[in-house]
Amino acid sequence: MTSKNSKRAGILVASAIAMAATMGVAGSANAAEMEKCYGVTKAGKNDCQVSGGSCAGTAKMDRSGKHFVAVPKGTCDKLAGGTTTAM
Amino acid sequence: MSMLLESQRAFLGAIFSPAAADAAAALIRHDGIAQADRLQIYRNNTFILLTEALADTFPVVKRLVGGEFFDAMAKEFIVAYPPMSPSLLEYGGHMAVFMETFAPVSGLPYLPDVARLEWAWTKAYHAADAEPLTAATLADRGSSDLGELRFRLHPSARFVTSDFPVGRIWEANSADGEPEAISLDDGPSHILVIRPEAEVQVRLLSPAAFEFFLSLAGGATVAEAFSDPDFDLQNALAVALTDGTFSRNPA
Numbered sequence: 609m610t611s612k613n614s615k616r617a618g619i620l621v622a623s624a625i626a627m628a629a630t631m632g633v634a635g636s637a638n639a640a641e642m643e644k645c646y647g648v649t650k651a652g653k654n655d656c657q658v659s660g661g662s663c664a665g666t667a668k669m670d671r672s673g674k675h676f677v678a679v680p681k682g683t684c685d686k687l688a689g690g691t692t693t694a695m
Numbered sequence: 696m697s698m699l700l701e702s703q704r705a706f707l708g709a710i711f712s713p714a715a716a717d718a719a720a721a722l723i724r725h726d727g728i729a730q731a732d733r734l735q736i737y738r739n740n741t742f743i744l745l746t747e748a749l750a751d752t753f754p755v756v757k758r759l760v761g762g763e764f765f766d767a768m769a770k771e772f773i774v775a776y777p778p779m780s781p782s783l784l785e786y787g788g789h790m791a792v793f794m795e796t797f798a799p800v801s802g803l804p805y806l807p808d809v810a811r812l813e814w815a816w817t818k819a820y821h822a823a824d825a826e827p828l829t830a831a832t833l834a835d836r837g838s839s840d841l842g843e844l845r846f847r848l849h850p851s852a853r854f855v856t857s858d859f860p861v862g863r864i865w866e867a868n869s870a871d872g873e874p875e876a877i878s879l880d881d882g883p884s885h886i887l888v889i890r891p892e893a894e895v896q897v898r899l900l901s902p903a904a905f906e907f908f909l910s911l912a913g914g915a916t917v918a919e920a921f922s923d924p925d926f927d928l929q930n931a932l933a934v935a936l937t938d939g940t941f942s943r944n945p946a
Contacts, residue, residue: 614918617928618842621917624932625841628830631937682761683874684803687864 710738711777745773748783753790753813755868756806764799771797784821788814805864805879808857812865812897815853815888819895822851825942827891832943833936842918846911846941851890854909862886862899891939904931908940 702722709719716734723730746769750757757765776789791807791814800806828846855861860881867875885905887898900908903926910920921928935941 611918613921614840614842614916616842617916617918617921618838618840620921620928621841621844621932622838623929624936625830625833627929627933628936629834631933678764678767678799680760680764680800680803682757682759682764683868684759684806686867686874686876687805688876688878688880 706737709734710741711774713738742770742773745778745783745786746770749773749787749790752787752817753810754870755813755865756790756810758868758874759803759806759809759864760800768797768799784817787817790814805857805859805861808855808859808861808884809864811857812855812861812886812888815855815886816895816897819851819853819888819890822890825850827939828936828941828943830933830936842921843916845914845916846935847943848908848912849889849891849939849942851888851895852908852912852940853888854905854912855884855886855888856905857884857886860884862897865897887940889940907931908935 705715705718706722708715716731719734720730723733725733746766749769749772750765753765760768772790772793775793778786780786791810794800794807794810827849859879860877860883862884863877863881866872867877883902885900885902887900887905887908889896889898903923906923907920907926907928910922911917917928917932
């Protein structure tokens with residue numbers, strides 16, 4: 609079932625293979641130097657981590673979760689159409 | 696039910712819901728430090744640790760809304776979606792869904808999609824490694840029926856779409872990005888998140904290229920995926936064969 613589309617696609621794949629061969633493999637050059645460090649996770653993702661904030665653990669947490677009044681104060685105000693005011 | 700399991704459930708309930716603290720009171724001694732204060736130490740550490748894990752997974756969201764807001768939002772998220780896995784790497788997958796009904800961010804309609812992109816980044820980061828498929832390997836296969844090839848995408852590949860330019864928003868607000876003015880009317884995003892080697896890449900694709908790779912990921916042949924005659928198949932495939940988009944197909 610080699611349809612017309614399949615033939616055309618096949619020709620383009622062949623061209624792509626030839627083209628890729630001239631482009632060189634971008635990944636192979638840095639493959640050696642970018643060896644993945646197994647077992648190293650992003651900071652904060654270590655499951656055994658004890659939080660650095662644990663000394664503050666006896667402090668009472670603010671429990672006013674039901675009265676969430678904070679508004680975003682980050683870089684979102686750079687985005688046109690992104691409002692920083694609650695509804 | 697075993698006594699231990701019962702005790703653990705009561706304690707867990709007391710951590711995530713202060714209203715349920717009474718059920719755990721019998722488990723806690725109160726010499727020197729009051730029961731409620733002892734419980735609060737556990738509660739604080741649980742929330743601080745989980746908040747730090749979320750901040751680590753969603754750094755762009757945090758930058759967009761600011762640290763103070765993020766921490767307050769994280770607290771609400773943790774109560775709504777407490778961790779179900781013992782691994783922190785698995786925590787945060789519901790952030791986008793949570794945001795969709797979280798009124799304080801309703802003015803930032805793109806934010807759930809930014810969270811989806813960051814979650815895709817984390818999943819790609821921890822996905823399996825794979826040997827990339829190169830042009831040389833394909834050349835060895837011979838030239839018959841190339842249109843019937845089924846390419847296998849690298850196991851880290853994740854697809855993200857958005858009605859908003861979240862790819863550019865992500866770039867501008869990631870760690871080494873410079874926050875810039877971006878109009879939300881700049882159109883939709885078609886993103887492939889992939890980690891061919893050690894570093895996660897966030898690739899912004901054309902709609903045609905996105906559909907093509909999505910079809911391949913779904914198991915289509917090249918010919919089946921090649922539905923848009925204006926799509927530059929040759930160039931897209933040539934690039935994919937040099938940047939590790941595909942893994943070496945054992946079949």
